[in-house]
Amino acid sequence: MRSSATTVASYLKEIPAAWLPAMQKLRTVILEHLPEGYEEVMSYGMIGYVVPHRLYPPGYHCSPELPLPFMNIASQKSGIALYHMGLYADTGLMEWFLNAYREVSVKKPDVGKSCIRFSKPELIPFDLIGKLSERVSVPDWIGLYERSFVPNKNRRSSGK
Template identity: 45%
Template sequence: MQSSAKTVQDYLKELPAERRQAINAVRGVILANLPKGYEERMSYGMIGYVVPHTIYPKGYQCNPKAPLPFVNLGSQKNHMALHLMCCYGDPKLKAWLEKAWKDAGKKFDMGGGCVRFKKLEDVPLEVIGQFVASLPVDAYIRRIEKVFAEIAEARAAKKTAKAKPSKMKPTKKKASSSHRRLSSRE
């Protein structure tokens, strides 16, 4: 459920009171631990924490006009979510997050890079704070560029694999049945 709100404050005003309270609490932890260089703004219809073009002019690989996303926080139809771009392609970071989340006694519900939660009590705020603080902008850019390079290499390898001619065995031509009929009449 993407919002068309232009500002974070407008986005928060749109939310039901319980969701607003939960999103604001998670937002507060993110802001308190956000390393220097990231900016808070609306991004993809959610609250986003991004690397601005002034620091990373390339922008987001999927849309270079957009700044590089780091974390997005949003309210969806059936849940709230933290979209953690930094977890895509980084199994160690994802494993650390899962372990810390579970060690805090909370249920961990994550897809590729999206942690879903229904209420504030489901979120170990201290883990979110540690996670966000652990990735300064320069370290995040290095990580994400490595992931983008690996994706590009995989795509290139896939293309070259498709481009190679198949090694089909030549088949023997069978004489057509009409040819056999003619030769049997002779």
């Protein structure tokens, strides 16, 4: 579900009642574990966690007017999705996550390139999502992002 909500509070009001407690808990876990510097915003019609322009002035190379995206959570028709760009950019992080997931769940994770989909609230491994949220600092994400997605000639790092 891509929302036109402009605030997180408005977005949360749109979430189906059956999923709202899980979404609120997921959001709380992320906010408690997210390294310093990331900011919570509405991004791409979802709740987003981004590196603000004050920390990374170049912004997102696809749309420089936008802050650098890192992670999003979204309510969808069939459940909740978590998008984590670090999983897409860092095969080591993806490997760590999949191994850790196997330790906390008997169900195989429904994972795409950067997306983890949860079809049942009781299957969301909140503690693991907290650990995933804290694994990539803002400087580490900027470096990984520039190495993975920004061509050398277009790198415009703030040097942080």
